[in-house]
Amino acid sequence: MNAHSQTRPAVRSDWSRAEIAALFDLPFNDLLWQAQASHRAHHEANAVQLSTLLSIKTGGCPEDCGYCNQSVHAETGLKATKLMDVRAVLQSAAQAKDNGSTRFCMGAAWRNPKDRDMPAIVEMVKGVRQMGMETCMTLGMLTGDQAKTLADAGLDYYNHNIDTAPERYQEVITTRTFEDRIETLEHVREAGINVCCGGIVGMGETRADRVGFIHALATLPIHPESVPVNALVPVKGTVLGDMLADTPLAKIDEIEFVRTVAVARITMPGSMVRLSAGRESMSDAAQALCFMAGANSIFTGDKLLTTGNAGDDKDAALFAKLGVTPMAAPCKVELVAE
Numbered sequence: 455m456n457a458h459s460q461t462r463p464a465v466r467s468d469w470s471r472a473e474i475a476a477l478f479d480l481p482f483n484d485l486l487w488q489a490q491a492s493h494r495a496h497h498e499a500n501a502v503q504l505s506t507l508l509s510i511k512t513g514g515c516p517e518d519c520g521y522c523n524q525s526v527h528a529e530t531g532l533k534a535t536k537l538m539d540v541r542a543v544l545q546s547a548a549q550a551k552d553n554g555s556t557r558f559c560m561g562a563a564w565r566n567p568k569d570r571d572m573p574a575i576v577e578m579v580k581g582v583r584q585m586g587m588e589t590c591m592t593l594g595m596l597t598g599d600q601a602k603t604l605a606d607a608g609l610d611y612y613n614h615n616i617d618t619a620p621e622r623y624q625e626v627i628t629t630r631t632f633e634d635r636i637e638t639l640e641h642v643r644e645a646g647i648n649v650c651c652g653g654i655v656g657m658g659e660t661r662a663d664r665v666g667f668i669h670a671l672a673t674l675p676i677h678p679e680s681v682p683v684n685a686l687v688p689v690k691g692t693v694l695g696d697m698l699a700d701t702p703l704a705k706i707d708e709i710e711f712v713r714t715v716a717v718a719r720i721t722m723p724g725s726m727v728r729l730s731a732g733r734e735s736m737s738d739a740a741q742a743l744c745f746m747a748g749a750n751s752i753f754t755g756d757k758l759l760t761t762g763n764a765g766d767d768k769d770a771a772l773f774a775k776l777g778v779t780p781m782a783a784p785c786k787v788e789l790v791a792e
């Protein structure tokens with residue numbers, strides 16, 4: 455540490471869009487070099503954290519997110535279910551733990567939880583924590599009181615994505631606003647729960663939209679502890695799935711996806727960057743580039759919430775090829791000034 459560094463912390467929330475666009479524009483090798491340097495300065499070089507998802511309440515959601523097959527506005531034939539029993543959720547968590555996962559993420563297709571749902575949710579958080587796993591919930595919008603209830607139950611993380619650039623939000627979702635999303639994130643922060651917040655690329659957005667998306671995350675007063683970068687899983691019957699099925703750009707270019715991961719890593723050096731949905735259709739080489747670009751977390755198992763995932767055997771083979779090891783214990787990054 456030198457004298458100068460004391461006034462210039464490593465983590466910045468004052469990124470300009472121009473600076474982020476300039477990172478995206480770097481020659482690919484230079485971008486990856488910078489991302490890899492940042493990754494190594496703040497994280498274990500060859501360790502990847504494993505989280506497992508479970509849909510605890512599937513389908514029938516009143517929101518109209520254009521990417522989502524769980525919306526009542528989508529015609530995907532997905533069967534809506536009621537909230538799962540606490541015991542069944544805990545069985546599923548135990549299995550995830552046996553498979554080496556350290557965090558269990560429970561997702562519900564809700565606009566927001568009802569207060570009558572909270573006792574069961576609290577039991578799920580307590581039960582999973584007792585097994586020694588970290589807990590994460592994604593239940594839609596929360597009031598301040600609901601966030602406090604979750605914090606008191608011991609919830610470690612709350613996932614609530616901004617999904618895309620603020621200026622593009624209403625093109626993707628009309629039933630809530632970007633500001634609604636930010637409000638819930640504030641409630642989560644105030645309650646002292648770690649924030650998991652990211653979004654989706656490959657929704658037909660432009661490079662400028664991706665710049666706006668990363669900018670919105672990297673200028674949050676405190677960066678999310680966890681940043682999931684999803685590649686759209688196009689599902690037939692959803693607005694975006696159908697729209698992209700008819701265009702040659704149905705899938706995000708893999709190099710552009712890696713660039714997005716790298717820019718997330720550089721701008722949010724202390725965050726865990728999660729290579730999230732869309733991995734099933736990515737080559738080993740593209741995933742290896744994502745790890746090189748600073749991704750250090752994945753979802754494991756053969757299912758995300760409702761769609762397919764790479765699966766434990768495939769991931770074990772990939773990790774062996776790359777010499778990557780599962781992150782043993784929950785990792786809390788202590789950032790020091792440069």
Ligand code: SAM
Binds near residue numbers: 521
């Ligand atoms: N209902 C809650 C909400 O929207 O906050 C929680 C569940 S929702 C399924 C969680 C996240 O999954 C979304 O914010 C979105 O980023 C991601 N997601 C949903 N459908 C997706 C798809 N088809 N492809 C990629 N990511 C998707």
Ligand code: DTB
Binds near residue numbers: 731
């Ligand atoms: C996140 O950013 N990605 C996960 C998790 N947070 C909840 C969800 C991905 C869902 C993909 C579509 C599905 O399987 O339903």
Ligand code: SF4
Binds near residue numbers: 518
């Ligand atoms: Fe509902 Fe979440 Fe799907 Fe949007 S992403 S439709 S809020 S389940």
